[in-house]
Structure formats: structure tokens, C-alpha cells
Amino acid sequence: MSGHLWENLRISFSSILANKSRSILSVLGIVIGVLSVTLMGTMISGLDATFERSMSSFRSNVLFVSRMDWFGGDWDWWEFRNRPRIKEEYGEKLRVQSQFVEAVAPATERSGRIIRKDRQIDTRFFGTTPEYLATNDAIEIAQGRFFTEGENRSGSRVLVIGADIKDALFDNQDAIGQYVKIGNHKFRVIGVSGKMGKFMGLFSLDNQAIIPFGTFKRLFTRRGWMNIRLKVDGDRIEEAKEEIRGHMRVIRGLKPTEDDNFALNHSSTFEAQYRAIKLAIGGTGIFITALSLIVGGIGIMNIMFVSVKERTREIGVRKALGATQRTILAQFLMEAITICFLGGLFGMGVAYGLSTIINRFFPSVMPIGLALGAIFLSVMIGIISGLIPSSRAAKLDPIEALRYE
Amino acid sequence: MSILIKLKGIKRYYDVGGEVVRALDGVDVAIDHNEYISIMGPSGSGKSTLMNMIGCLDSPTAGTYEFEGELVHDMDDNQLASIRNRKIGFVFQTFNLLSKATALRNVEVPLIYANIPRSDRIERAAESLEAVGLGDRMHHKPNELSGGQRQRVAIARALANKPSIVLADEPTGNLDSKSGVEIMKIFDDLHGRGNTIILVTHEEYIAEHADRTIHIFDGKVKEDIANHNNRREPVPT
Numbered sequence: 272m273s274g275h276l277w278e279n280l281r282i283s284f285s286s287i288l289a290n291k292s293r294s295i296l297s298v299l300g301i302v303i304g305v306l307s308v309t310l311m312g313t314m315i316s317g318l319d320a321t322f323e324r325s326m327s328s329f330r331s332n333v334l335f336v337s338r339m340d341w342f343g344g345d346w347d348w349w350e351f352r353n354r355p356r357i358k359e360e361y362g363e364k365l366r367v368q369s370q371f372v373e374a375v376a377p378a379t380e381r382s383g384r385i386i387r388k389d390r391q392i393d394t395r396f397f398g399t400t401p402e403y404l405a406t407n408d409a410i411e412i413a414q415g416r417f418f419t420e421g422e423n424r425s426g427s428r429v430l431v432i433g434a435d436i437k438d439a440l441f442d443n444q445d446a447i448g449q450y451v452k453i454g455n456h457k458f459r460v461i462g463v464s465g466k467m468g469k470f471m472g473l474f475s476l477d478n479q480a481i482i483p484f485g486t487f488k489r490l491f492t493r494r495g496w497m498n499i500r501l502k503v504d505g506d507r508i509e510e511a512k513e514e515i516r517g518h519m520r521v522i523r524g525l526k527p528t529e530d531d532n533f534a535l536n537h538s539s540t541f542e543a544q545y546r547a548i549k550l551a552i553g554g555t556g557i558f559i560t561a562l563s564l565i566v567g568g569i570g571i572m573n574i575m576f577v578s579v580k581e582r583t584r585e586i587g588v589r590k591a592l593g594a595t596q597r598t599i600l601a602q603f604l605m606e607a608i609t610i611c612f613l614g615g616l617f618g619m620g621v622a623y624g625l626s627t628i629i630n631r632f633f634p635s636v637m638p639i640g641l642a643l644g645a646i647f648l649s650v651m652i653g654i655i656s657g658l659i660p661s662s663r664a665a666k667l668d669p670i671e672a673l674r675y676e
Numbered sequence: 677m678s679i680l681i682k683l684k685g686i687k688r689y690y691d692v693g694g695e696v697v698r699a700l701d702g703v704d705v706a707i708d709h710n711e712y713i714s715i716m717g718p719s720g721s722g723k724s725t726l727m728n729m730i731g732c733l734d735s736p737t738a739g740t741y742e743f744e745g746e747l748v749h750d751m752d753d754n755q756l757a758s759i760r761n762r763k764i765g766f767v768f769q770t771f772n773l774l775s776k777a778t779a780l781r782n783v784e785v786p787l788i789y790a791n792i793p794r795s796d797r798i799e800r801a802a803e804s805l806e807a808v809g810l811g812d813r814m815h816h817k818p819n820e821l822s823g824g825q826r827q828r829v830a831i832a833r834a835l836a837n838k839p840s841i842v843l844a845d846e847p848t849g850n851l852d853s854k855s856g857v858e859i860m861k862i863f864d865d866l867h868g869r870g871n872t873i874i875l876v877t878h879e880e881y882i883a884e885h886a887d888r889t890i891h892i893f894d895g896k897v898k899e900d901i902a903n904h905n906n907r908r909e910p911v912p913t
């Protein structure tokens with residue numbers, strides 16, 4: 272532009288301050304535009320972080336043999352009802368037959384209440400085998416130990432509790448060796464798992480207890496759903512899936528014409544689902560942003576036309592005193608840019624405030640790069656929408672402008 | 677040295693609803709350095725149009741204008757702006773100050789366009805205001821000043837860049853006679869220091885300050901005479 276940058280900035284600020292409410296109204300579109308794109312980014316970053324953490328417990332090298340698909344799309348309820356249950360023995364068969372399976376752990380689950388003296392907590396507990404540790408990279412035993420194969424076989428009443436349960440029942444006391452009750456059954460706490468956070472921000476992975484599979488079978492007759500965790504070679508998931516599917520079909524005795532009556536789930540189905548959600552949020556955000564920025568640009572153009580009209584005489588005076596067309600153009604462009612920049616900054620400020628609130632519910636960070644990009648975009652909109660009014664100001668005939676009433 | 681201002685056959689026609697208004701209809705005027713000129717004539721005769729032409733704010737429908745030997749017609753926007761900024765100081769009948777800016781800021785405007793650094797600028801603007809006796813009103817806005825004071829701010833602004841030519845279109849037209857006399861003292865003083873002064877007036881006693889009076893009538897020069905009975909007193913220093 273020109274050496275009058277600071278001067279023009281000064282003129283812009285005083286002009287904006289002289290017409291506060293008008294400026295605020297005109298810049299609303301820009302504010303909302305920047306706000307929505309920044310919030311969208313915050314949301315996605317939060318989802319990403321949550322998803323990453325959640326996914327680690329479903330490591331991409333784990334396949335789940337289940338009764339149904341996690342994200343099936345078109346479940347046929349009757350077909351599903353008639354599917355045979357998943358049996359524990361499948362795991363052992365697959366371990367022998369498949370060249371991909373490295374570790375096997377059946378897991379079955381139910382919800383219930385754990386009681387200790389006058390305290391209690393509603394939780395989920397599930398039964399599995401000691402090999403479970405090999406099929407879950409996220410879990411870590413912070414205190415005590417996991418149960419042994421012997422304890423599993425004999426149906427020992429021992430359990431490993433999550434960090435939340437430990438906090439709820441024991442505060443700061445040592446939980447190891449203490450007794451708790453599930454229903455009428457007394458269990459001895461032998462381990463506490465480390466904090467894992469929430470799964471997709473939905474339920475806490477720390478509010479769950481693990482008991483030996485053998486114990487689970489003996490105590491809880493109701494046959495809940497079961498799935499079998501298979502740890503396989505992470506680089507050959509698709510191959511493994513195909514091979515295991517073949518074995519499962521044999522195990523189930525399916526004819527070639529029959530459909531699978533079981534499901535092989537993998538974290539990639541979560542990822543696909545997650546990508547779809549992310550795309551939806553991103554798409555909506557970008558749509559709202561684009562719309563409000565267009566509206567914002569029109570608002571700015573309008574206000575700039577008004578500003579030029581109001582200051583026609585001033586433009587004439589400035590020209591008489593030696594302002595070039597370029598200087599006048601720069602002055603009004605600067606005003607449009609300043610309004611948009613301040614609007615963008617304000618939008619980012621509000622977005623920051625909101626993101627700290629969002630952060631309390633699920634961990635997220637405002638992506639600064641995106642916010643700065645949004646402000647840059649608002650400046651560009653300032654330039655584009657300010658260009659026509661500013662060049663009209665620059666081209667004003669000095670005499671006409673001076674005669675303007 | 678060449679003649680300062682040379683207008684030859686200058687015409688300025690306006691087309692108002694199909695009817696041609698001949699604001700200037702063939703004006704020939706030559707003005708030299710350090711002349712003190714008054715322009716007189718009835719309302720609507722074309723005085724302001726002529727002043728705007730001289731001040732490079734307007735361009736003629738026909739005719740040629742040479743400023744310091746150069747054809748104004750051939751100049752681009754930057755050159756014209758530069759002449760208006762550095763060589764010519766404008767004083768308007770209606771002051772035309774920026775209403776939201778202080779006296780000092782108003783006087784700074786031409787210095788800004790001359791790319792004078794900020795500290796020099798403020799110093800020079802303040803000096804210029806002091807020269808017109810407004811050293812104690814620098815931070816007042818126009819609506820806090822009297823008419824005479826406003827016109828003095830406008831003069832300080834016109835003089836800020838030390839132009840050699842001062843153009844004043846009825847500078848005392850909106851002032852009482854006492855303020856008018858004060859303003860005329862400033863112009864006399866400027867002329868005494870070597871500036872070229874051209875002013876439009878309706879008042880005979882104002883016109884008499886000048887050495888030469890150009891009478892305009894219907895867009896033409898009717899009379900261009902030297903004032904022999906110049907009653908001006910020497911400028912006190």
C-alpha cells in the first residue's frame with residue numbers, strides 16, 4: 272500500500288469507534304463465520320484426541336469374533352435373533368487352526384453393583400482369561416496383579432478393579448487384599464488398573480472390573496453376549512480376517528450358499544464410522560462458515576458504501592490537500608480490513624471461551640492454526656468486499672466531493 | 677524564470693439536463709510569482725470554478741493551463757496530488773475542516789500526504805498553528821472554535837507544507853468584519869514574505885488588499901487591473 276499505513280489505521284479505528292453499533296452489526300457475519308469454523312476445529316480436535324485414546328484399547332491388531340457387526344447398517348432383527356451364540360471354545364479352535372492368531376481371550380460382560388461396607392458403585396464387570404492382557408495394549412495394572420490361569424480354572428473370587436472404582440470405594444487406602452461384594456458374592460481385590468479415560472467420551476474405561484472367566488461362568492448363569500478377542504499380526508489384518516472367517520464358517524458348519532451367521536469386527540469399522548462423523552461435523556461447519564462469511568462480506572460492503580457516502584466531503588478535502596487516489600483507496604480498504612480483522616479476532620476470542628467450556632466435558636484444544644487461518648480469511652473478505660466501495664471513493668471527483676451536502 | 681500560472685482560453689462547461697452552463701467561457705490569465713491578486717464578480721460568474729481550475733482540482737473543457745511552465749493537462753493523478761499538496765494551499769469559504777479531528781490533526785493532514793515523519797509533522801503543525809495565533813487551541817475540535825479561529829486553522833493547514841501559492845475562495849465570507857480583518861492581516865503578511873496570494877471576494881475593502889484585481893462576468897474576464905491606490909500598511913514584524 273503506502274507509507275500512510277499507520278495513519279490509515281488510525282483513521283480506521285476512529286471511524287469504527289465513532290460508529291460502534293453500526294460496525295458491530297455489520298461485522299456479525301464475520302464473527303459468526305470465524306466462530307463456527309474455529310469451534311468446528313475444536314470439536315474435531317477433541318474427537319480426534321478422544322478417538323485416539325479410545326482406539327488404543329481396541330488396538331488395530333485385535334479382531335473381535337462377535338454375534339453382530341458393530342456398525343452393520345441393515346440388521347435383520349430376526350436373522351440376528353436366530354444367530355447362534357459365540358462360544359468360548361471357538362477361541363481355542365481358532366488358535367490351533369489359524370496361522371495369524373497370536374493370543375486369544377474370550378470376554379463376556381454384564382453390569383452390576385460392587386459394594387464395600389457402606390459404599391457402592393454401579394459398574395460393568397466382565398469375565399476374561401489371563402491372556403486378555405496380551406490382547407489389550409491400553410490396560411496396565413497399576414497396583415497388585417492380574418489373575419492367573421489357576422485362579423481362572425478354579426473360579427477364584429478375585430477381581431481387578433478400574434481406577435474409578437478404587438477411588439469410589441477406597442479413597443486413598445490400599446485396595447489390594449480387601450474384600451468387596453458383587454451381589455452376594457465376596458471377592459478379593461488383587462489388582463487396580465491404571466487410568467484409561469473415557470471411550471469416545473461416552474463411558475469410562477476406568478469404571479469396570481475384570482474377573483476370571485471361569486468365575487464369571489459359575490456365578491452368573493444368565494448367558495450374556497460374548498466376544499472373542501483375537502490378537503493377530505497388525506500388518507496383515509485383511510488376510511487374517513479372511514482366513515479366520517473361513518475357519519469360523521467351518522466351525523459353524525455353513526454351506527457355501529449360506530451367509531455368515533457371525534461377525535468379525537475390527538477397529539477399522541470404528542474408524543470408518545468416526546471418519547463419517549468427522550466429515551459430517553466438518554461439512555456442516557464449513558457450510559455455516561461459508562454462508563456467514565458471504566453474508567458478512569455483503570454486510571461489510573454495504574457499510575463501506577455508507578461510510579464512503581457519509582465522508583464524501585472529507586474525501587474532497589483530503590484530495591484538495593494532496594491525497595492521491597491510491598491513498599484514499601488504501602484508507603477505505605484499511606477500514607474494511609480493520610473491521611473484519613477485529614471481527615475475526617472477536618470471533619476467535621468467543622470461540623476460545625467456548626472451547627474451554629467444551630474442554631470440561633470432553634478434552635479438546637482450539638486449533639490455533641485454523642483460528643489464524645480464519646482471521647486471515649476474514650481479512651481477505653475485508654479486502655474483497657471493501658474494494659468496490661474504496662475504489663469508488665478513490666475515483667470521486669474532488670470538486671463534486673467538496674460540493675457534496 | 678517562467679510565469680507561475682498561465683491560463684489560455686480556458687472553458688469549463690457543465691451539462692445540466694441537456695442545457696449547457698458556461699461556468700468559464702474562454703479565460704486568459706497570467707499570474708507571476710509573489711503577486712497578490714483578488715478576483716471579484718457577481719454570484720455565479722465563475723470565480724470558484726476559476727479557483728478550482730488554478731488549484732488543479734478541476735480540468736477544463738477546453739483551453740490550456742500551464743503551471744510553472746508545465747501543462748497541467750498532461751499530468752497524472754500523482755503529479756496533480758503532489759502540486760496540490762506541496763505548491764498550493766487551499767482556504768475555503770466554509771473552512772472544510774475534519775470535524776472529528778483536533779486543530780492539530782487537521783493541520784497535520786497535508787504533512788501526512790507529504791510523507792513527513794510523525795515527530796517532524798507534529799512540530800511543524802504546531803508551528804503553523806502558532807503562526808496564526810492558535811498555539812493555545814491546538815487540541816480543540818472545530819466545534820469548540822469560533823468561525824475566525826476555524827478559518828485560521830484552515831489557513832494554518834493550507835500553510836503547513838509551506839506552499840508558495842495560497843488560494844482562498846471567499847476566506848472572509850463567513851466571518852464578521854473583525855475576524856475578517858485578522859484573516860486579511862495573515863494574507864498580507866504571507867504576501868510580504870514572498871508568497872503568491874489569490875483570493876476571491878465580494879468586498880471592495882478586501883479586494884483592495886491585493887495589488888491586482890481580476891473582474892469576472894459570465895465566465896469571462898471583464899477587467900484585469902492593478903490597484904494603484906493600494907492603502908496597505910507595511911507589515912509589522
Ligand SMILES: Nc1ncnc2c1ncn2[C@@H]1O[C@H](COP(=O)(O)OP(=O)(O)OP(=O)(O)O)[C@@H](O)[C@H]1O
Pocket residue numbers: 690691692697698699717718719720721722723724725726
Ligand atoms: N457541478 C456543477 N454542475 C453544474 N453547474 C455548475 C457546477 N458548478 C458550478 N456550476 C455553475 O457554474 C456557474 C459558476 O459557478 P461558480 O461556483 O464558479 O460561481 P461563483 O462565481 O463562485 O459564485 P459565488 O460568488 O456565488 O460563489 C454557476 O452558474 C453554477 O451554477
Ligand SMILES: [Mg+2]
Pocket residue numbers: 723724725845
Ligand atoms: Mg464561489
